[in-house]
Amino acid sequence: xxxxxxxxAVLDMGLLTVIxxxxxxxxxxxxxxxxxxxxxxxxxLVFNFLSAPVxxxxxxxxxxxxxxxxxxxxxxxxxxxxxxxxxxxxxWLGHKVMDSSSGVYWAMIISQIVQFAQLFWTLxxxxxxxxxxxxRAS
Numbered sequence: 001x002x003x004x005x006x007x008x009a010v011l012d013m014g015l016l017t018v019i020x021x022x023x024x025x026x027x028x029x030x031x032x033x034x035x036x037x038x039x040x041x042x043x044x045l046v047f048n049f050l051s052a053p054v055x056x057x058x059x060x061x062x063x064x065x066x067x068x069x070x071x072x073x074x075x076x077x078x079x080x081x082x083x084x085x086x087x088x089x090x091x092w093l094g095h096k097v098m099d100s101s102s103g104v105y106w107a108m109i110i111s112q113i114v115q116f117a118q119l120f121w122t123l124x125x126x127x128x129x130x131x132x133x134x135x136r137a138s
Contacts, residue, residue, distance in 0.1 A: 002064045002123060006057055013056040017049040024049070040101065047105035054112045061119035070131040077118045086111035 020027070028041035062074040086107050093103030122128055 002061075005064075006060050009056045009060045010053045014053045017052045020045075021049055043102065044105065047102070047109060051109045051112050054109070054116050058112060058115050058119060061116070061123060064123065065119070065128055068128060068132045070128040073119065073122045073126065073128055077115045077122075080118060081111045081115035085114050 024042050024045040025038075027045060028038040031041055032038055058077075062077070065071065065073045089107035089110060090104045093107050094101065095103070097103055098106070
């Protein structure tokens, strides 16, 4: 069941982002009349749209583990992907490598891929189902 939910969510989000991709300039224009702000907004939307399918996959997998009371897996995935990958990589890519917000946005995508890899591995190989409630209803 988790595989079907995951596939459905990723395909739906992928379709939505393909549609929104063609509207990114219009969306940015609605947010600000300032050309510099619009340019940065379009840049952000590009990275956000690229990361959206992975982000929704992570949300589904986190929901699976929380629903099964296996919350430690979700906690560790966030701890590692945000604190050990995203934040240091944001600083390094944003300030040292690219010297722009694009580095921060790339770090966001990379950390989401790392989180997905952790969560998907857990789904396939860890004994996360042992945390599920096993009591019978009377």
